[in-house]
Amino acid sequence: MASCLSVLVFxxxxxxxxxxGCTKATSVGTDTAGRKKADVLLHDINGKxxxxxxxxxxxxxxxxxxxxFSAEAKQIIDKAIANKKTKLVQHNTYYTIEPxxxxxxxxxxxxxxxxxxxxxxxxxxxxxxxxxxxxxxxDDTLTVTVSNIITKLEDVKGDKDVYFLIRNDKTRKSIKEYxxxxxxxxxxxxxxxxxxxxxx
Numbered sequence: 001m002a003s004c005l006s007v008l009v010f011x012x013x014x015x016x017x018x019x020x021g022c023t024k025a026t027s028v029g030t031d032t033a034g035r036k037k038a039d040v041l042l043h044d045i046n047g048k049x050x051x052x053x054x055x056x057x058x059x060x061x062x063x064x065x066x067x068x069f070s071a072e073a074k075q076i077i078d079k080a081i082a083n084k085k086t087k088l089v090q091h092n093t094y095y096t097i098e099p100x101x102x103x104x105x106x107x108x109x110x111x112x113x114x115x116x117x118x119x120x121x122x123x124x125x126x127x128x129x130x131x132x133x134x135x136x137x138x139d140d141t142l143t144v145t146v147s148n149i150i151t152k153l154e155d156v157k158g159d160k161d162v163y164f165l166i167r168n169d170k171t172r173k174s175i176k177e178y179x180x181x182x183x184x185x186x187x188x189x190x191x192x193x194x195x196x197x198x199x200x
Contacts, residue, residue: 009144017149021045037116051123060190062113065183066174073183080198094170094180102191105162113185125150159189
């Protein structure tokens with residue numbers, strides 16, 4: 001990124017996210033240790049970093065929640081089976097559930113899934129499938145047009161609300177008692193008519 005006095009990331013007409021005195025951007029998407037979420041760090045002239053997570057417009061998942069939610073998922077599966085919301089089918093080396101199930105995330109879980117360990121203090125999630133038309137520069141201000149800016153929990157709503165989707169995937173062994181079943185932290189829009197939403 002060329003040196004610039006401000007980077008403006010906005011979702012018209014009601015929100016902007018501004019980094020004044022931005023000097024560079026660093027790609028950090030491969031560093032996920034400790035539940036980091038940022039794909040890029042924007043750095044200002046004072047040495048402060050602004051972590052940004054980038055989601056495409058057609059994204060449907062927040063993260064693979066195999067490790068984060070596996071213990072809870074096991075309990076949810078057992079309860080759903082007892083309540084006849086789904087059934088567990090054993091195959092040779094794995095299980096399936098029929099149908100797939102989902103449960104709404106609690107507030108603390110939603111914070112963890114969306115903001116991780118690095119976005120909750122001054123960072124942001126931006127949504128956009130970028131094209132050249134997404135960027136415009138006037139003097140020393142670069143404006144990046146995006147579809148959504150999420151900086152607080154109240155921004156996570158509608159189609160982007162967080163559900164844990166418990167689904168079949170015979171390659172996964174995240175739930176040790178039920179190999180073949182995995183967990184995704186999914187957008188609400190991913191919970192279609194073939195998925196049963198259950199209570200905890």
